[in-house]
Each structure stands twice: as structure tokens, then as C-alpha cells.
Amino acid sequence: MVSSGYPPQPLSFERKPLQNWIKGQWKPVEGVPFCDVTDPATEEVIAQTPMCTSAHVDEAVAAAKEAFVNWSAMTCKTRSQALFKVKQIIEDRKDEIAKLIVLEHGKCYPEAMASLMKGVETIEYACGAPALLAGRHLEVSRGIQCYDVREPVGIVATVVPFNFPAMVPLWSIPMSLVTGNCVVIKPSEKVPLTFCALVQCFKDAGLPDGVLNVVHGGREVVESFCDHKDINVVTFVGSTPVAKAVAKRSRDNGKRCLALGGAKNHLVLLEDADLKMSCSDICNSYAGSAGQRCMAASVLLLVGQASADRLIGADFNGPLIQASKALKAGQGAGEVGPLIDQAAVDRVTRYVDEAEKSGAKILVDGRAWKSSGKGFWFGPTVILHNKPTDPAITDEIFGPVLSIFICQSHEEALQIENANPFGNAACIYTSSGKWAQFYTKRFSAAMLGVNIGIPVPREPFSFGGMNASKFGDCDITGEGGINLFTLTKKITQKYSAVTDKDDYVAANFTR
Secondary structure, X not given: OOOOXXXXXXXXXXXXXXXXXXXXXXXXXXXXXXXXXXXXXXXXXXXXXXXXXXXXXXXXXXXXXXHHHHHHHOOHHHHHHHHHHHHHHHHHOXXXXXXHHHHHHOOOHHHHHHHHHHHHHHHXXXXXXXXXXXXXXXXXXXXXXXXXXXXXXXXXXXXXXXXXXXXXXXXXXXXXXXXXXXXXXXXXXXXXXXXXXXXXXXXXXXXXXXXXXXXXXXXXXXXXXXXXXXXXXXXXXXXXXXXXXXHHHHHHOOOEEEXXXXXXXXXXXXXXXXXXXXXXXXXXXXXXXXXXXXXXXXXXXXXXXXXXXXXXXXXXXXXXXHHHHHOOEOOOOOOEOOOOOHHHHHHHHHHHHHHHHOOOEEEEOXXXXXXXXXXXXXXXXXXXXXOOOOHHHHOXXXXXXXXXXXXXXHHHHHHHHHHOOOOOEEEEEOOOHHHHXXXXXXXXXXXXXXXXXXXXXXXXXXXXXXXXXXXXXXXXXHHHHHHHOXXXXXXXXXXXXXXXHHXXXXXXXXX
């Protein structure tokens, strides 16, 4: 039975050091090194993450394997009822959880809340599993029927990145659980507090012990997920080199894997674009979440000088430049939060410095923010390049930096976008349906926008890139999640033929 402890108690868990969540309780971790969790806005140490070992993974997987017997045997309806309660509890605690995201990640509060509610949306979709998982049934020949059923894969291990500590785990966990799987998760060692809070929400909703387990740590935990004989599916979100390695190692060990990597997302703006809407959307796309998201705009391709004059101005004081300069540091609505750590500040600074040395023009310079006191601050930066091969145009920077290049033709814009090895997102800004269709058919990316710079699909449409942005099976949300976390069995059946005597009895039978 799924029982509920609702109404929930206030969130409370040990932070210094954090503990693993195994079989429905917090378990201290001893004899391992610890990683400081820092508030990016102030550099204050707010928690310590234990860097666990493969032995801790073994313990968590054993708990999940034990719980799987009963959890997978429950009806889909019963499991979905538990998720309904999880959704209600998270919504009741949304302010508390969003403030944790702000504290440990540095997001602005509205961004933190929006990311949390996007995760809640995936819970809502998973709550419809009794309808979503209904199989097909067909009489394929006289007396012969085929039907299919979906069953859980088993134990799902999921690795969470630092940039979305609530949304990304809620991409995979709801559908994993409602389809009958059990889960072991490794939150990012840089932002582990948010998921500790979410764990308590699942517990208070009555999720049976062992169905969801947490192991903190770093590389050793991830490699253990890839190698463990009792883990059936691995999901990962992070950089492309690591995603590629995780996918290969997992699949070499016979597991399903979906590993989402990095991105270099291109926006193309035509002369006929709605200027006010485009300007606001572009700023939000490249500077929102301090550029620390795999769907952020990185490159803006302006087709024709007229497009450039309208947006950045012949004197480089156009509406996009003014809007970028008007953005302020902070964690409130319309502000830009800090980067995650000093290493991120150094990386972003290096790309801007190199672009300037190569002859690019810095139209908006955010480097001054990094010396403004405590915290890992870096301001919105806009660079006008004279070469489309500059590293700032080709590499993933993961900061609030927008590289601009003026193209002479539609073909040149597409050539630059198509040469990009990644494949998460691309967007076209235009008022013309003709040009919108032209570009969406030719972009080399899986999630496309027309006048939308962050084209994240909504359920039932699945999130997932292509090329070097995705390695492995299916997509992570929507219909892709159903396919990733279930096995489909196809059953063909036939019984003895009905005789003439049986037909007569059936036709003349009366009560």
C-alpha cells in the first residue's frame, strides 16, 4: 500500500555534512572526503557533500532492488496516486524549494520558481500514466489476437547537473516511478540541497521506502552507475565529453542510456522580425539563468546589414545593446544572477578576452561584474565577431555571452548553424511563414523555435537534442520518457476454434 504522511512537516535535513537517503531514511556517510557547497552570490559555504564510493552505490541499489518487488507489482493507478500527492506537496512547498535553488545555484527567484514548476508539469504528465500506458489490441487474423503491455525496466540511475537541481531530476523520476521502476539518483555535488528537499516531498507523499534513493558524490558514483550489474537504465545530463563517455560505458555494460550533452544554440534574425518581441526574447535567451542552461542562445546570426542596423544599431547602440546594458546584477525579477563558481567565471572571462584579442568588438562588456565584491558575478556580454570561426562562436561557453555575426545570405547563416557539432536548439525570428518553414526544415537541431529563443517542448512532446547534444536511447520527457523507462511485451494468442454446435448454443442461449 502507498500511505501518505500529508500534511507534510517543515523541511529539515542535515547540511554539514549531507547524508545519503537509503531505504526511506537519512544515513550518515563516514570515511570519505567532502566537497563544500557554496552560495554563488556570497561565496559562503552552506553545506558539505560527501564524495561517496561504489560501496554506497551498492547499498542504494540493494534497497531499490528489494523495493522493486512490491512497487512494480502495484497497479499503475496506485503508483500514479502517489505522484498526485507528490505534486500537491511540492506545490505547497514551492516557495521554500525555490529559495533553496536560489541559495545554492544563484538563480533569480522567478527563474528558480519557473524551473520548479516545469518539473511539476512532468509530474502532471506522469499522473496520466493509466491512460498513457494503455496497450493496443487487435484481431490480426480469424481467431488470432495480438496485444501489447508495458512493464518496468527495473532500476533507474540518474545523474543530475548543477544548473537545474529540481527540473532535471523531475524530468526522469516521475515517469520512472509511475511505470514501476525504482530509482537511485546522484544530485550534483555543487547543488545537492534542492533534491534533499524533494526527497522529503516524496517521503511525505507515502512513497514506499527504497523506491527512491540518493547517493551523493562525483565521478566514482557515476562510473558505478554505468558498471553496476543491477542497474538497468542510466540517465545523465552534463557536458558532451562526459555524456559520450557515460553512454558508451553504460551501453557496453548492456544498459539502456540517455545521456544529454552540451549545446551551442543559434538564433537567426531576418529584417522582417518583430523588433520589440525579438529583442526581449533574445536577452532572456542568452542572459537568463546567467546563460547556464543547455537551451540558452549562444550565437545570433543577423541576415543582412539592415537586420544588424535595426537590432544592434549602426552606432552599436541599438535596442538589443541598450536592453543588455540595462540588465542588473541580482536575484530578483529581470535581474541576472551569479555563475556557479570561480572556475565558471574564469572560463567565461577567457573566451571574452580571446575574442577581443582576435579583433572582435565587445559591444557589451560584463567582465566588470566579476570584481564587484563577493560572489561569482559576470555580466551580460555581447560580442560582434568578424570571423565565424572564433572559439566564442564555436565552443560552448555556458555563461551570459552572446556572439553576433552578420551574414550576407540565408545560405551563409545555415552553413554556420549546420557546421555546429551540437544539436539542441535553433530559432528563427521572422514575420514570414515562408522563411520560418525554410529555416525549420534546414536547421541541424532537434528543438526549434519560431520567434521563441528557448524552444523547450511541453508535454507530451519530448525533450532531447541530436548530434553531439544527445547520446543513447529515446528522449527524456513526454512520450520519449515512456519508451525509455518501459519494456514492451507483444503477445499473440489463439484458442480452439468455435464449433457449429457452440454457435447454436450461443445463439439460442437464454437466461
